[in-house]
Amino acid sequence: MMLGNGYASSPASRRRRGRPRGGGGSGYGFWQPQSLHHHQQQEISPVVPPCTEFDMAYFRAYSHIGVHEEMLKDRVRTETYRAAIMRYQHLISDKVVLDVGCGTGILAIFCAFAGARRVYAVDASEIAVQASEVVKENNLSDKVTVLLGRVEDVSIDEKVDVIVSEWMGYILLYESMLPSIIFARDKWLKPGGLILPSHASLYMAPVTHADRYRESIDFWRDVYGINMSAMLPLAKQCAFEEPCIETISGENVLTWPILVKEVDCYTVTIQELESVTAKFSFSSMLRGTCRTSSKFP
């Protein structure tokens, strides 16, 4: 997910932490969800994906404050969610909301401000401890219940009218958080309930970036007068293996983006996410060099 403009900060101070990597796997076993409001926990769901070591590492990565600071400072992201919650205030007011992966609790608090009767804010990362403190500090403990645990493991007393979540990862589906939304939808959402966001689309477009190529690849042809072209194969391999998470200018984009994948959060299934394949062709009025590899992350 490209970070948009946030609070003004100098490049030197911006910590490019990157979104942690998520994913499922084989079982871990002893993860016990906790209610930070002393909610009763009962195991109900028959098909709960196990919590793996990989998952635990993912949650630990989100206990670091830096990634939350970056996400909050993404004004495009945060203000869009706030605007959406206010736009649908009529469907949130006096209703029950579930915030999946609540982080610092901001979306849950936005929903409380929009008049929600109760908000269950769930996060498996230790940041939920701070979220609980924030809720208390804002005198919202009667409305917002923070649950430390996976949404697959927590138990709440009631179905919900609304699910809100900021689950999108790089290239939309990185972090594999969407399966948790699907789980929450199927287990907790009342028929006809609202999901925010309701849809997501993944677009792709070929880009050119001659400067970048020159800096990182062509650079090796003359290094302080030494011919280091022998580095080129490794340089190209590393350049393609490592995805670039950044904002580029319109001049670098060679064609209009094409739609590669659409997600309807009301109907998407886990199976649909196991593999994403698309055929596409581009035609451009521009001339530029576009380098590709045969693997897409």
Next chain:
Amino acid sequence: MMLGNGYASSPASRRRRGRPRGGGGSGYGFWQPQSLHHHQQQEISPVVPPCTEFDMAYFRAYSHIGVHEEMLKDRVRTETYRAAIMRYQHLISDKVVLDVGCGTGILAIFCAFAGARRVYAVDASEIAVQASEVVKENNLSDKVTVLLGRVEDVSIDEKVDVIVSEWMGYILLYESMLPSIIFARDKWLKPGGLILPSHASLYMAPVTHADRYRESIDFWRDVYGINMSAMLPLAKQCAFEEPCIETISGENVLTWPILVKEVDCYTVTIQELESVTAKFSFSSMLRGTCRTSSKFP
């Protein structure tokens, strides 16, 4: 080690990879050094520190091209080494040189250009494979022998006149590469031999950075109108736990730097590096807020 100005590159494209973390530990056992010039390997040294899993991870981190690109683009660093080698050309010409942790081989090649009779370029990271290719591509294979392995493990036929190495890490001693220099000096350097660099000094100074504090700490007091002061303890803890590797302006420095540690590479011992303690006091004509924690990395 603060990276100075390098090739012009936009902030968006600069990958702040950071220097990998090194260190010794308990044994690993099966690391076999290889000569990329088919040099004969014999175990001679009686006290060789074992190669640990931590060491292996360190070497693997240096197999990624990005960290080498960053170091090479640090013109202050690279041109200083080149200038030093040329300044001491009279002690390098027709002599035998050992480059400890040669990376892409640039210092070894500088020494070959300065007239060295032979250069042993040693690196335990797989980047040594590329270094060997670079040497071949520059028709220096008769002068420069690249050895893939730890300097603690490799065997060469002769003592050396010169040791050159870029071993310095963040806060000078991070990466723990200096013990390898000490080992190489004690095992391979002829009496009266040259070490480049010969000395290193660690300076410290209190700094103030109100903007940074405001961006990362005070930020939590008002987040889209929500009081998130409950995040402050975690924010401060994370801010102090994570060292900032960056260039700051003179206005942020509150006093003249003081000397905390001096290293004489001709005489330094391993024991001297186990712990670095210094007492210091600062007096400043400036007024500013300086925040400290009770632990220094």
